[in-house]
Amino acid sequence: MDFSFTEEQEAVRELAARIFSDLATHERLREVEASDERIDRKLWAELASAGLLGIDLPESVGGAALGFVAAGIVAGHIIECGAQCSGGNCLYDWRSIPDLGDVGYPIVEASADGSFVVTKHPKTGGIVSVQSVSEQLVYEMGDPKSYITPDVIADFTSIHLAPDGTNRVRVHGITGRPPTDKLKVSIAYRAGFKAVGTLVYSWPDALDKARLADRVLRERLDRLGLRFEKVLTEYVGADATHGPLAGTPSRDLAEVQLRVGVRGTSRQDIERFTRELAPLVLNGPPSVTGFAGGRPKVEEVVAYWPALIDKQVVRTEVDIL
DSSP, rough: OOOOOOOOHHHHHHHHHHHHHHHOOOHHHHHHHSSSSOOOOHHHHHHHHTTOOOTTGGGGTTTHHHHHHHHHHHHHHHHHGGGGGGTOOOOOTTGGGOOGGGGGEEEEEOOOTSOOOOOOOOOSSSOOOOHEEEEEEETSSSSOOOOOOOEEEGGGGGEEEEOOTTOOEEEEEEEOOOOOEEEEEEEEEEEEEHHHHHEEEEEESSHHHHHHHHHHHHHHHHHOOOOOSEEEEETTTTTTTTGGGGSSSOOSEEEEEEEEEEEEHHHHHHHHHHHHSTTHHHSSOOOOETTTTTTTOOOEEEEEEEEEEGGOOOOOOOOOO
16 A cells, blocks of 8 residues: 655645744744634635645535646646737638738636636637637646645646637646645836947848847947947847758848847947947948837836745735725
8 A cells, every 4th residue: 555645735734834834833822822812713714825724525525626726727828928828929820810900809707616618709700619728728827736825826737628619728637736835026126228239231241230239239339338238139030030940041131120128327329329220321331221219228227126025024905994
């Protein structure tokens, strides 16, 4: 007989161990024993918040129902990007997707057993299929077995998809396990300035002209003593999307857009960079266009920093007005 824990049971054990080691200390137990109530409400609240109360009971008699919570998370994930699950941005057989100009937005029809159907309004464009829903499911996906949210860890490998009629996909079999003891904190902070400028070079030898223009621009920036945290050059139409995976670009490209961006802490230096693109039109390689928009705009960089915080230091309040 195998008495080893499953992966889900091990996760439950680790979560419970963390909560008790943090909150059920010897000092705290003595405080509770000496109190009038002799009940550690903070510990019980944390166990409830983690979804551990009733976890061993069937959902039908009031258990934790983590499968239902996970199903709600999956449903929200599928429709969070609107028409991306109903034909928009869909790679599979994209030429045959009808009437994207009037694309239908998704609808979730939930059932009491935790399954649901993804569909859309009738007589609208787009398509709801196993393929369109699948592409959305893997969107912004990390570990498919551990899609972490504040309320549950959903297991995306447990999801089953099945056609349920025209523009209808049934989603079922979803499982989940207790959440972690952390919450995600998203912090934005000021991180300097940036500017991006473009020029378009045409055939013949469009890519070679764009590369020469980049070298000339960098030489001028260096001669001016400008230093940036980052200088990024892309050749749109040649390899900007796929990079080295694009292979050797054709020498017969009709046109290539030179796109150069800089980032740094000095707004003045970024502003000076924006004045160096227009001179390339007459002082650089030939056959250039796309400069009628004027100088690039200097923008402040607002950077993103994700972090974790213990749930026990966050108090949730709901005010009904």
